Amino acid sequence: MAGAMLTQALHCGARLYPQRIASCFGARSRTYGELRDRVSRLAAGLRELGMQTGDRVGVLALNSDRYLETLFAVWWGGGVVNPVNVRWSVPEIAFSLRDCETRLLVVDAAFAPMVRELSERAPCLRTIIHADDGAAPAGMFDHEALIAEFSPIDDAGRQGDDLAGVFYTGGTTGKAKGVMLSHAGLHGSAIASLAEGVVAEQDVALHVAPMFHLADIAFLLMATMRGLRQAICPRFAPELVFAAIQEHGVSNLLLVPTMIQMLTDDPRRTDYRLSSLRHILYGGSSISEATLARTAACFPGVRLTQCYGLTEMSPVVSILKPHDHDPVADRRRLRSAGRPLIGVEVKVLDPEGRECPRKVVGELAARGIGAMQGYWNAPEQSAAALRDGWVMTGDGAYVDDDGYLFIVDRVKDMIVSGGENVYSAEVENAIAQHPAVAACAVIGIPDAQWGETVHAVIVPKPGMQAPDADAIRTHCRALIAGYKCPRCVEFRDALPLSGAGKILKSELRAPYRASSAAGADGSASGA
Helix, strand or coil, X not given: CCCCCCCHHHHHHHHHCCCCEEEEECCEEEEHHHHHHHHHXXXXXXXXXXXXXXXXXXXXXXXXXXXXXXXXXXXXXXXXXXXXXXXXXXHHHHHHHHHCCCCEEEECCCCHHHHHHXXXXXXXXXXXXECCCCCCCCCCEEHHHHHHHCCCCCCCCCCCCCEEEEEEECCCCCCCEEEEEEHXXXXXXXXXXXXXXXXXXXXXXXXXXCCCCHHHHHHHXXXXXXXXXXXXXXXXXXXXXXXXXXXXXXXXXXXXXXXXXXHHCCHHHHHCCCCCCCEEEECCCCCCHHHHHHHHHHCCCCEEEEEEECHHHCCEEEEECHHHHCHHHHHHHHHCCCEECCCEEEEEECCCXXXXXXXXXXXXXXXXXXXXXXXXCCHHHHHHHEECCEEEEEEEEEECCCCCEEEEEEHHHCEEECCEEECHHHHHHHXXXXXXXXXEEEEEEEECCCEEEEEEEEEECCCCCCCCHHHHHHHXXXXXXXXXXXXXXXXXXXCCECCXXXXXXHHHHHHHHHHXXXXXXXXXXXX
16 A cells, blocks of 8 residues: 555645645744655654664654654654653653653653653653754754754655554553554545545644644644645644634634633634634534534634544544534434544444444444554453454444434443433533533542432533522423433532543542542532
8 A cells, every 4th residue: 555654745745836835833834845855854863863663753742843744754764653642740651651662752842851750760762852942952852953964865655554653542541552553544544534525625724732632643644635734833722723813814623622612712712813714623522512502603604523533543433524513404413423434334332242223322333444453562452442353432322323423421431320321421411501601521420329420510601600500400400301410510610631622530530439439428419
């Protein structure tokens, strides 16, 4: 599969439109011709510093044009990327580096102070490259100096089943697992997403989701394959997003639902010209109908596309297209994750591994072009997650008569209260429709009588009077069955988020599990 190489997009871009802008970061821009030249020179520097074919190279940095260059340079030189979660602690990062024997690490100024402790905790590290403005700290090589010093080298031509990246996932709930993805898997998922219309030929893309996350790397690959101008924000903040849309004429961006909610609820959006925005991609977690309605009202005419996926599938599994977001046509589909991506097959299995009938909830399994090769150095976990070519997603789901996929909950997040299954996503969707709720998360907490009880954590909408627990329950009873309504409600100023913007339910559960382990009954007062 000679075409299934991730660097092919750079070759095409430099040949077809060498003067077209490829990246914009701050006041700096690079053309596709410049990008290919810089990538090939940086790859030469990486090889000179000891990167051999198949070696893992870590990237611990905020979003930037140099992050984009580093990814492609590692692939160009024959290496394997290990994008590091910037929200992790030093011990968590060190584990991921040790686990896959990462010898080279690229850092920016924000994370350079961690290097000493990381080197102590991960002795496999041999070489540190500083990819930022200003002089490199002592003991580190400079990104720009490497590009200036070395001549371009030929592309190593890694492709097909060659390993492209080790992407660590799951560190928030236990030992992180390194998902092994191939060139063919990442390339194929991006090509299929393009065929589904996820990005258009004339788009201007904005990277504001963290670039270590596979969702944004997939977006980056699609944008590069299309030869798009790609604006880059170092991190997510509503004012940075608004300013980038206005300055660069951004038409397409990728967000997670918490980011969408923050943009729609930020009154500063009216201070900016946002008329260029035409398309918002979203995924990473469920989104409420209320948030979708607010988004449509705040950004009229902007199309919405949901991409449901997981790292183990490179990452897209299914797509809910813009026409499926029309509540007039079929409001029910707003709660779905769409239909399978071209080249992806899904099925829903019961606990015995039998395929469930339509509309019956079970565990979702997927197979196709993006399926992972397994978890790094974890054969037992790989065998459990990969069954006859099918990736077990860990998501509870069902498929309707029209082939639309509905994700009801993470299997591990399902609440069993009094013998009844309660899916947190359904309760969250009901709570989110309350006009005074900005965001919410629902978890199950230990209860002496019911086994588990439904607990809601709510962030009130700024400028509005916060509802009390009874008001939330009364609101929910009009939408869902009584046993699903939250028996206890907690109000917070913010929800804990991962580096990718997902709500960390493990942190919300932690005090209740600790209390239960200590011998408390864990029941809540309902306040």
